[in-house]
Amino acid sequence: MANPSILILAGDGIGPEVMSEVKKIISWFGDNRGLHFDLSEDLVGGCAYDAHGTPLHDDTMAKAQEVDAVLLGAVGGPKYDALDFSLKPERGLLRLRKEMDLFSNLRPAQCFDALADFSSLKKDIVAGLDIMIVRELTSGVYFGEPRGIHTEGNERVGINTQRYTESEIARVARSAFELARKRGNKVCSMEKANVMESGILWRDVVTEIHAKEYPDVELSHMYADNGAMQLVRNPKQFDVIVTDNLFGDLLSDAAAMLTGSLGMLPSASLGAPMANGRPKALYEPVHGSAPDIAGQGKANPIACILSFAMALRYSFDLGTEADQLEAAVEKVLADGLRTGDLMGPDGGTPVSTSEMGDAIIAAL
Amino acid sequence: MANPSILILAGDGIGPEVMSEVKKIISWFGDNRGLHFDLSEDLVGGCAYDAHGTPLHDDTMAKAQEVDAVLLGAVGGPKYDALDFSLKPERGLLRLRKEMDLFSNLRPAQCFDALADFSSLKKDIVAGLDIMIVRELTSGVYFGEPRGIHTEGNERVGINTQRYTESEIARVARSAFELARKRGNKVCSMEKANVMESGILWRDVVTEIHAKEYPDVELSHMYADNGAMQLVRNPKQFDVIVTDNLFGDLLSDAAAMLTGSLGMLPSASLGAPMANGRPKALYEPVHGSAPDIAGQGKANPIACILSFAMALRYSFDLGTEADQLEAAVEKVLADGLRTGDLMGPDGGTPVSTSEMGDAIIAAL
Ligand SMILES: CC(C)[C@H](C(=O)O)[C@@H](O)C(=O)O
Ligand SMILES: CC(C)[C@H](C(=O)O)[C@@H](O)C(=O)O
Numbered sequence: 001m002a003n004p005s006i007l008i009l010a011g012d013g014i015g016p017e018v019m020s021e022v023k024k025i026i027s028w029f030g031d032n033r034g035l036h037f038d039l040s041e042d043l044v045g046g047c048a049y050d051a052h053g054t055p056l057h058d059d060t061m062a063k064a065q066e067v068d069a070v071l072l073g074a075v076g077g078p079k080y081d082a083l084d085f086s087l088k089p090e091r092g093l094l095r096l097r098k099e100m101d102l103f104s105n106l107r108p109a110q111c112f113d114a115l116a117d118f119s120s121l122k123k124d125i126v127a128g129l130d131i132m133i134v135r136e137l138t139s140g141v142y143f144g145e146p147r148g149i150h151t152e153g154n155e156r157v158g159i160n161t162q163r164y165t166e167s168e169i170a171r172v173a174r175s176a177f178e179l180a181r182k183r184g185n186k187v188c189s190m191e192k193a194n195v196m197e198s199g200i201l202w203r204d205v206v207t208e209i210h211a212k213e214y215p216d217v218e219l220s221h222m223y224a225d226n227g228a229m230q231l232v233r234n235p236k237q238f239d240v241i242v243t244d245n246l247f248g249d250l251l252s253d254a255a256a257m258l259t260g261s262l263g264m265l266p267s268a269s270l271g272a273p274m275a276n277g278r279p280k281a282l283y284e285p286v287h288g289s290a291p292d293i294a295g296q297g298k299a300n301p302i303a304c305i306l307s308f309a310m311a312l313r314y315s316f317d318l319g320t321e322a323d324q325l326e327a328a329v330e331k332v333l334a335d336g337l338r339t340g341d342l343m344g345p346d347g348g349t350p351v352s353t354s355e356m357g358d359a360i361i362a363a364l
Numbered sequence: 365m366a367n368p369s370i371l372i373l374a375g376d377g378i379g380p381e382v383m384s385e386v387k388k389i390i391s392w393f394g395d396n397r398g399l400h401f402d403l404s405e406d407l408v409g410g411c412a413y414d415a416h417g418t419p420l421h422d423d424t425m426a427k428a429q430e431v432d433a434v435l436l437g438a439v440g441g442p443k444y445d446a447l448d449f450s451l452k453p454e455r456g457l458l459r460l461r462k463e464m465d466l467f468s469n470l471r472p473a474q475c476f477d478a479l480a481d482f483s484s485l486k487k488d489i490v491a492g493l494d495i496m497i498v499r500e501l502t503s504g505v506y507f508g509e510p511r512g513i514h515t516e517g518n519e520r521v522g523i524n525t526q527r528y529t530e531s532e533i534a535r536v537a538r539s540a541f542e543l544a545r546k547r548g549n550k551v552c553s554m555e556k557a558n559v560m561e562s563g564i565l566w567r568d569v570v571t572e573i574h575a576k577e578y579p580d581v582e583l584s585h586m587y588a589d590n591g592a593m594q595l596v597r598n599p600k601q602f603d604v605i606v607t608d609n610l611f612g613d614l615l616s617d618a619a620a621m622l623t624g625s626l627g628m629l630p631s632a633s634l635g636a637p638m639a640n641g642r643p644k645a646l647y648e649p650v651h652g653s654a655p656d657i658a659g660q661g662k663a664n665p666i667a668c669i670l671s672f673a674m675a676l677r678y679s680f681d682l683g684t685e686a687d688q689l690e691a692a693v694e695k696v697l698a699d700g701l702r703t704g705d706l707m708g709p710d711g712g713t714p715v716s717t718s719e720m721g722d723a724i725i726a727a728l
Contacts, residue, residue, distance in 0.1 A: 090558045120597055125484045141505075141526060141560060148561050155530040158565030162505060162526065166519040192613070194454050196505060197512050201522030228618040229626070232596060233484055249556070250614055254592040262593070 003036045004278075004316055005067040009044040009060070009096075012089060013289025014299035014353075015073025021301035021357030022071060022308045028361050029321065040067070044096070045075025045089035045289075055092030064096055068274075069315040070282040071308060072096075074289035089289075097137050100280045102269035103168065104175040105137040105248065106310070107286060109235070109255035109265065114333035118260030118344045121232075126258055131238045132183065133255055134176040135248025137269055139168045140198075142245045162198050164244065169205040175270070176242035177214035184239030186218040190227040190247055202244065224251065231255050256286050263287055263300035263341040266307035268314050281315045283307040293340070297352040300339040302329055305360060328363035332356065367400045368642075368680055369431040373408040373424070373460075376453060377653025378663035378717075379437025385665035385721030386435060386672045392725050393685065404431070408460070409439025409453035409653075419456030428460055432638075433679040434646040435672060436460075438653035453653075461501050464644045466633035467532065468539040469501040469612065470674070471650060473599070473619035473629065478697035482624030482708045485596075490622055495602045496547065497619055498540040499612025501633055503532045504562075506609045526562050528608065533569040539634065540606035541578035548603030550582040554591040554611055566608065588615065595619050620650050627651055627664035627705040630671035632678050645679045647671040657704070661716040664703040666693055669724060692727035696720065 006026075010019035029035040042060045049055050055075070064070050075089040085091070096102070111119065111129040119126045144161030151157070173189070180187045189206045191199035203221055210219045222230065224247045230237060231251065235258050243251060256265050265287070271280030285303030293299060306329060313322035337359050338348035351359065370390075374383035393399040406412075406424045413419050419439070428434050439453040449455070460466070475483065475493040483490045508525030515521070537553070544551045553570045555563035567585055574583045586594065588611040594601060595615060599622050607615060620629050629651070635644030649667030657663060670693060677686035701723050702712035715723065 085561065085564065088558065094559070120486055120489045121484050122486055144523075149565050152529070156565055156569075157527065157529045158560075158562035159508075160526040160560045160562045162524040163521065165516070165521045192610070194452065195458070195613075196522075196524045197449070198522035198524045200449065201513050201520055205520075225613045225617040228592065228614045229621040232618055232621040246556070247614070249559075249589045250592045250611070253589040254596055254618060257593040257596040 003038045004069070005038040005040070006311070007063050007067040007070045008039060008041045009070060010041070010073040011044050011075045011289065012046040012077050013074055013291045013294040015075070015289055017295070017297065017299050017353050018285065018301040018304035019071065019073045021353060021360075022304050024357050024361060025305060025308060025325070028364060032364075033321065035318070035321070044072065044092045046077050046080045048092055049080065049083070049087060049089065055087060055089050056095050061095065061099060064100060064282075068276070068278050068281070069311045070096065071311065072282055072284040073304060074285065074287065076289045077291040094142065096282060097269060098143060100282065101138055101271045102280060102282055103136060103138045104172050104270045105135040106179070106268040106270065107133040107135060107248075107252040107256070107265070109133065109252070109259055110261075111259040112261055112264060112330065112333055114330070115259070115261050115264070115342065118342065119258060120260065121258055126235065126260070129235055129259060131235060131255060132179055132240045133248060133252040134172060134179065134240060134242045135252055136168065136172040136244050137248075138245075139164055140245035162196065162246070164198050164201060166201065166205050169202050170209050173206045173209045173242060174213065176240050177210065177217050180217050180240040181214075185216070186220075186239035188220045188222055188227070188238055188241050190222050190224045190241060190243040190251065192224050193221075194223055206242065227251055228254060231258065252286070263339065264302045264306065266303050266310050268307070268310040270314060278315050281311065283311045297354065298340045299353045300341050301353050301357050305329065305357070324364065328360045331363040332359045335359075367402045368433070369402040369404070370675070371427050371431040371434045372403060372405045373434060374405070374437040375408050375439045375653065376410040376441050377438055377655045377658040379439070379653055381659070381661065381663050381717050382649065382665040382668035383435065383437045385717060385724075386668050388721050388725060389669060389672060389689070392728060396728075397685065399682070399685070408436065408456045410441050410444045412456055413444065413447070413451060413453065419451060419453050420459050425459065425463060428464060428646075432640070432642050432645070433675045434460065435675065436646055436648040437668060438649065438651065440653045441655040458506065460646060461633060462507060464646065465502055465635045466644060466646055467500060467502045468536050468634045469499040470543070470632040470634065470678075471497040471499060471612075471616040471620070471629070473497065473616070473623055475623040476625055476628060476694065476697055478694070479623070479625050479628070479706065482706065483622060484624065485622055490599065490624070493599055493623060495599060495619065496543055496604045497612060497616040498536060498543065498604060498606045499616055500532065500536040500608050501612075502609075503528055504609035526560065526610070528562050528565060530565065530569050533566050534573050537570045537573045537606060538577065540604050541574065541581050544581050544604040545578075549580070550584075550603035552584045552586055552591070552602055552605050554586050554588045554605060554607040554615065556588050557585075558587055570606065591615055592618060595622065616650070627703065628666045628670065630667050630674050632671070632674040634678060642679050645675065647675045661718065662704045663717045664705050665717050665721050669693065669721070688728065692724045695727040696723045699723075
């Protein structure tokens, strides 16, 4: 049987640096565990625009559809700020999400023991935190039509459309319930059903799927504004949170920041199963391209490395290897190794991007 | 000249209890400062539905349009959960906002010195925090058409529309810049211009108004997801934040929770000047109707009292009296008086709703 295939899209800013460390780790698994992957690389975001005048070339899109998993670094940078909306680096990422139909975006917000002091929240509020935000990623106001800016009378009007179909809600709800069964068995669904009809439909469909297919999972509902509050007040009350594309964008960023470990947090974006049974999948760190520190060996590669761990788990059914990689990360943190973003209250040993990668390999 | 007029809409849950304390304070200003108001009272929310079958009677709406200021307690309760969308208590509140055209919702997030330990955030992150969120309140996805749930093929589809006109953005931007000039002279505008065209228009209009009318104020822009993060990471970086209706809903709740004083935070919703020069105005606490503790004398009346202080300042140009009332609140907190919601790390003297009101009057 052919090796599983991975397309690497390192992107812009610190993307290529952090991805280099992932490539070292992939090699390590090949050399030491006989796990071989067919790797290919291509461009996305600003670098794709520089090369081809588009943030995602059609050929790259086609490749992404064929591989078993895409690993993405980060996109964007000030150089591209003035570009037209349709040419911005972000459009490359949004096109991948949409055309691969990656409807379920898994964003774990985990507080690493070694880093519990780094949070702006009190230690007892975040220590041991382990929640999973499941964000719908292919619909809602990100993609709804009509949209755009037009003129009415003598003024401009900006329009976007929040639109959800029953089946779009049902499939992401199922993925949240499935995940919950493997974790704390609790799902909290967030919307603004008190204000938005799309939120009413969201709540109704989640409730129906729950009753019919997952009555064993504990389900609660919360308005998204209260959700934002509760995440700050007492995040450990949650296990799995399921929410729409836009609320998920804000709530997962707030949740990520709670942990004090933004440079640490991975994500997986999953779609429907392909012919080989693997889901369409893209893995990327939650952090951005950090143009201010790009190319200086300062970036923290851990979020990107943990994204690869999620790939091992969700695309390749290699849960043991994923656990091992995650344990190696915990170990180097416990040993006090710190990239610049982690130089905080506890001192620690400063290391570069590649020293961090090497240490994780050593810990494996 | 006639006395200024105030319409009191105490609403549901703890609304009537906290409003009673405000009424005592209004009497105190009459007896001791010769400040007399023409008070009238009416129903909004669930109690209006119980009496009239609608969460806001047309007569009440008409009265609200005529008075100098509306004071609102809180609306909603589990009793009304099963009601149709159009009859829910919230619709009464939303109708007031919309028909009075209260486009500028001021939500201060302030950390009271006496309560800095109550936050889930570390004390140094929140001590002295004083930011003002200016939320657009009459447009965006809350009111945009088309909206609703319909059937397409064999499934339901939920739709809402985010819609902003140039003039809607301009007027709330102006109100944020005006406020900033009286505070730290900094405005941060938040949207998702990287994803939503309505966000691009928002950013463009705010930038234009700034350049033409408020070049002396420092302006920055931030994506709303990053805004949610930055509020958790380092809220003191902000002075005034201006944002749309839906982002404002989430971000102001997160900001309120940072202070650990949700039962303490007031809000003002302001519209255009009336013939007498006063703005259309509604004042209400940020907290909800808390049905679980209603009628037990446990509610904290401070948010409602501070909302009246905002009325003194923004509707009646009585800044000195507002300062005085705010100082009285600070004093009773410093003295250790605590309603149930404030019984936290520092012990303190437990008091009931009306004891808290009496103590504030004594401090005046
Ligand atoms: C870069 C941007 C388009 C993106 C989003 O808004 O989804 C990012 O914020 C994210 O959360 O992945
Ligand atoms: C009660 C609800 C309709 C309201 C809103 O969403 O605006 C509330 O959350 C608020 O922030 O005032």
